Amino acid sequence: MTVALDSARALDLVNEAYAAAGARDAVETLEAVDPARLAPRRWDVGICFNVLPLREDWRDYLRALAARVDRLIVVVTHAYSYGAQLRRALRWFERTRSRELFDHEATRSQILESELSLVGTVTARAWLDCPWWPDLFVPPGESLLSGSLSRLNIPLGRARNPRFDYGVEDLPGAELSLPLRRALRRHPNFEDHPLLGSVFAHHRAYRLDCAPQ
Numbered sequence: 001m002t003v004a005l006d007s008a009r010a011l012d013l014v015n016e017a018y019a020a021a022g023a024r025d026a027v028e029t030l031e032a033v034d035p036a037r038l039a040p041r042r043w044d045v046g047i048c049f050n051v052l053p054l055r056e057d058w059r060d061y062l063r064a065l066a067a068r069v070d071r072l073i074v075v076v077t078h079a080y081s082y083g084a085q086l087r088r089a090l091r092w093f094e095r096t097r098s099r100e101l102f103d104h105e106a107t108r109s110q111i112l113e114s115e116l117s118l119v120g121t122v123t124a125r126a127w128l129d130c131p132w133w134p135d136l137f138v139p140p141g142e143s144l145l146s147g148s149l150s151r152l153n154i155p156l157g158r159a160r161n162p163r164f165d166y167g168v169e170d171l172p173g174a175e176l177s178l179p180l181r182r183a184l185r186r187h188p189n190f191e192d193h194p195l196l197g198s199v200f201a202h203h204r205a206y207r208l209d210c211a212p213q
Contacts, residue, residue: 004030004038016168035064042068049075050203052112053104059115066119072208074116075128078201079107083133109204120210127197128205130190 003014011029018027030038046069052058053076066072078084079102087100105111116122190196 002028045071047073052106053101066210074206076107077101078204120208124207126205127201129202130200
């Protein structure tokens, strides 16, 4: 597997995580996110996770990436989940209204699917990461409400809960810790629900078969 990132520190964490799992030889890391800077080779599968909304040239980036892989998984923020809608509403009360991932045109399904059709064939669509809580737009350990209150300078009166903030040394593997298993059982998810998936999904995913260039 090849992991390409533009952060040397992030790549160090990837290497450390695989080494801790005894699988360091299974991953290759490259300090690059531009497909033009990658080695002249072709990959079986590529995963583009929420990168498109971070690129001004996202259409060119998508075409260049699709030209290097046989199959591409594209994941973008779901712009119309109830969490995104709630975040939009809360943003009206803030002094500085910064743009967020769900504001980008690449998160609009009609626009994105039109571009995907130019570089391959969409063979599957899925709602991804569909818990009941809308905590996509805040740091780990905070809620959407607490994050918005912090931006409004409203004191919360409690510290962030670090129980499920994991570093490389204690990253959960195949055997999840008992407290984490108990916590997950208390939180329903709706990935496979035909109606609730679109309401709760943090992301929308596409599987694309790319024609060789």
